[in-house]
Amino acid sequence: MDYSAIEAEIRELASERQAVILAHNYQRPEVQDVADYRGDSLGLSQRAARSPARMIVFCGVDFMAETAAILAPERKVVIPEPRAGCPMAAMVDVEGLLALKAEHPGAAVVSYVNTTAAVKAVSDICCTSANVVRVIQSIPAGRKIIFTPDCNLGSWAAKKSGRELILWPGFCPTHDLITVQDVLKAKTEHPQAKVVVHPECRPEVTAMADAVESTSGMIRFCREDSGGEFLIGTELGMIYRLSKDIPEKRFYPVTDVSVCPNMKLTTLDKVLRALKNESPVVSVPEDVRERAMYAVQRMIEVNP
Ligand code: 13P
Ligand code: SF4
Secondary structure, eight states: OOOHHHHHHHHHHHHHTTEEEEEETTSOHHHHHHOSEEEOHHHHHHHHHHOOOSEEEEESOHHHHHHHHHHOTTSEEEOSOTTOOOTTGGGOOHHHHHHHHHHSTTOEEEEESSSOHHHHHTOSEEEOTTTHHHHHHTSOTTSOEEEESBHHHHHHHHHHHTOOOEEOOBOOTTGGGOOHHHHHHHHHHSTTOEEEEOTTSOHHHHTTOSEEOOHHHHHHHHHHSSOSEEEEESOTHHHHHHHHHOTTSEEEESOTTOOOTTGGGOOHHHHHHHHHHTOSBOOOOHHHHHHHHHHHHHHHHHOO
């Protein structure tokens, strides 16, 4: 499919409206191609915080756009597809988290950025898959830690940091689809390939991997590693990103069923419409934003 006409229209309008287009690594190829920046959750929130643009067009899921709105309240943040949510983020709510906090007085709450602004607002610090171990290590030894919502990321980070975590039972339905059998089958098909997976995968899958990385960490690892072939265990969009960034190497999905339907809802038509209408706008009530900002800002300080 030829997207050149709509791409040109989007780029022209973006410069006219002083907009920056940010796209997560799982977005459709044509959406990644039209963006100013592509990246993982951490990289995109850092871009949003630093961007001098008047408007941020966020191609991803809603918690990511919300994080941009938390960090850049003076800029307009628009999301081309407001129905693009993250089912894992929906697995934790403020009421439940406050009840767990009451059971563990004094515990620090570390929340994955895959949470609503309201949950961030009752958390002590946020993390992403790129900095989770550093964030946990920043909490004084001896203090209890509640980790929410991803129990797979949490158990991997507990193992890496040597800290005990009180885990919330959330998980990513897309990464949950990747099984040990898929890895074994893929390895017989590509015996030379190294296995690189996302920490949202099940513990038995991360245990089989040569490397466990955030989406941008995967790009760095595969570029620097001496290997020429990799089996990738994460959302399927990552294969496009890796193949584009490192064309001299080969990338195969561990399974091709690991698709995040929400990430695929954003299309070029919707990006164009969002730019033209400067909507739908993502906003966070100021009292929630200020408290959520504290947790996000603390994360950025640990990982500037
Ligand atoms: P990254 O921060 O590694 O890009 O992951 C975000 C996400 O939603 C993974 O499912
Ligand atoms: Fe949420 Fe999983 Fe989709 Fe990431 S891949 S946005 S964690 S549902």
